[in-house]
Amino acid sequence: MPEQDTCTRLVELLTAEQESLGAAWVEAVSRTLRGRISLAELDRELRELYAALVEGLRGGGLDWRGDAFGEVRALLAELSRTRARQGFTPTETATSVLAGKDVLAPSEDTSAGDVRAYLHLSKLIDALGLFTLEVYAKTREEIISAQAEQLMELSTPVVKLWEGVVAVPLVGTLDSARTQVVMEKLLQALVDTGSDQAIIDITGVPAVDTEVAQHLLKTVVAARLMGAECIISGIRPQIAQTIVALGIQFGDIVTKSSLADALKHALRRGDAAVVRPGGRA
Amino acid sequence: MSGLAPVPDAEHESVPIGSNDDVVRARQLVRALAQQCKLSLVDQTKLVTAASELARNTLVYGGGGVMRVGLVHRDGRVGVTAVFEDSGPGIPDVDQALTDGWTSGGGLGLGLSGARRLVDDFTLQTEVGGGTQVAITKWAR
Ligand SMILES: Nc1ncnc2c1ncn2[C@@H]1O[C@H](COP(=O)(O)OP(=O)(O)OP(=O)(O)O)[C@@H](O)[C@H]1O
Numbered sequence: 082m083p084e085q086d087t088c089t090r091l092v093e094l095l096t097a098e099q100e101s102l103g104a105a106w107v108e109a110v111s112r113t114l115r116g117r118i119s120l121a122e123l124d125r126e127l128r129e130l131y132a133a134l135v136e137g138l139r140g141g142g143l144d145w146r147g148d149a150f151g152e153v154r155a156l157l158a159e160l161s162r163t164r165a166r167q168g169f170t171p172t173e174t175a176t177s178v179l180a181g182k183d184v185l186a187p188s189e190d191t192s193a194g195d196v197r198a199y200l201h202l203s204k205l206i207d208a209l210g211l212f213t214l215e216v217y218a219k220t221r222e223e224i225i226s227a228q229a230e231q232l233m234e235l236s237t238p239v240v241k242l243w244e245g246v247v248a249v250p251l252v253g254t255l256d257s258a259r260t261q262v263v264m265e266k267l268l269q270a271l272v273d274t275g276s277d278q279a280i281i282d283i284t285g286v287p288a289v290d291t292e293v294a295q296h297l298l299k300t301v302v303a304a305r306l307m308g309a310e311c312i313i314s315g316i317r318p319q320i321a322q323t324i325v326a327l328g329i330q331f332g333d334i335v336t337k338s339s340l341a342d343a344l345k346h347a348l349r350r351g352d353a354a355v356v357r358p359g360g361r362a
Numbered sequence: 363m364s365g366l367a368p369v370p371d372a373e374h375e376s377v378p379i380g381s382n383d384d385v386v387r388a389r390q391l392v393r394a395l396a397q398q399c400k401l402s403l404v405d406q407t408k409l410v411t412a413a414s415e416l417a418r419n420t421l422v423y424g425g426g427g428v429m430r431v432g433l434v435h436r437d438g439r440v441g442v443t444a445v446f447e448d449s450g451p452g453i454p455d456v457d458q459a460l461t462d463g464w465t466s467g468g469g470l471g472l473g474l475s476g477a478r479r480l481v482d483d484f485t486l487q488t489e490v491g492g493g494t495q496v497a498i499t500k501w502a503r
């Protein structure tokens with residue numbers, strides 16, 4: 082049977098019982114998802130998919146990559162992304178599609194010709210299942226990298242310590258990406274809070290090498306360009322000795338051993354300033 | 363490169379240096395060994411910082427390479443040795459590279475010279491077109 086005829090026959094078979102077959106598909110899938118998605122939602126999703134599948138076959142091909150199946154692919158991509166975001170497993174996600182194979186299958190009194198047509202449909206659904214998994218995997222990756230970014234944001238909280246004073250405690254290894262985030266957040270906080278004093282606390286940084294030092298220096302310079310002064314605090318004895326041996330010079334940047342000392346210094350310096358946006362004279 | 367530099371004891375570990383994550387890993391390994399042979403907190407920090415500098419030079423200028431690290435024993439003393447090796451372009455003028463503030467890139471130019479000051483033993487072998495090997499050791503007091 083040529084492909085065109087197979088498609089025509091499949092469209093006939095699928096449309097004749099569209100209502101009951103669609104319901105069976107929804108029923109089969111809802112069992113695997115055990116109520117974690119509303120029946121109404123699932124019904125809408127799968128019936129749309131069913132209709133698109135029939136339209137695709139009507140378009141005259143079995144190639145799921147073809148133009149006729151554009152709508153099917155779009156719906157599947159949407160389904161995968163939603164499932165991935167809602168925390169469904171890859172198996173649960175693929176089953177939504179693959180369950181169609183059990184529903185749209187020949188019965189005992191199906192003619193030999195129709196059985197062959199169903200076989201083609203089964204292959205098509207397999208391919209669509211794989212496509213669904215691919216989109217699922219890609220979405221998970223996107224979610225993970227977005228979470229990593231969020232974590233980075235979260236792990237560098239900029240806090241307003243006092244009127245006119247913001248502080249950022251740095252914890253852990255400072256690489257270029259993290260330092261960039263710290264710098265941006267600190268500069269933004271200066272603007273948002275109308276502060277002109279920033280404290281960068283490095284108590285939680287295990288080692289200060291030339292790379293970290295360079296990042297710190299750049300941040301201080303950028304803050305200065307915005308009319309703010311930085312204080313680096315939390316320099317522990319072993320870090321101080323290492324910085325000296327390395328030969329790093331912090332120039333006229335104020336450094337303090339504790340955050341409390343840094344705050345005292347910032348307040349004294351802040352008071353001496355003439356007018357501070359949003360602050361006292 | 364020839365292996366004239368001190369080679370760590372049999373139980374040394376090799377860490378590839380091919381990315382920023384590898385630099386972090388190398389640093390953590392050096393710190394663990396420094397703690398194991400009871401270096402003081404200051405000496406630990408100095409050694410880890412020196413290792414960090416050399417690992418990054420291996421990555422940035424050497425185009426990647428390897429760090430071998432382990433404990434060493436001499437005259438009843440114990441220490442940590444780390445050897446950084448790459449087969450990059452080499453350093454044409456070693457004196458210049460070891461001058462404070464000299465950099466061919468956008469750095470502070472303090473990594474190599476600073477690392478030398480941070481450790482007890484420092485040897486550098488390099489060959490233009492043949493790669494660079496830097497070995498450092500810090501001894502427990
Ligand atoms: N493994 C290497 N292979 C080739 N050239 C190197 C290597 N290590 C260092 N150099 C050269 O020596 C110079 C000085 O190195 P050094 O680490 O002191 O400074 P830097 O890396 O430029 O800056 P930083 O202060 O951030 O470390 C480098 O700019 C580079 O030209």
Ligand SMILES: [Mg+2]
Pocket residue numbers: 415418419469472473474
């Ligand atoms: Mg360097």
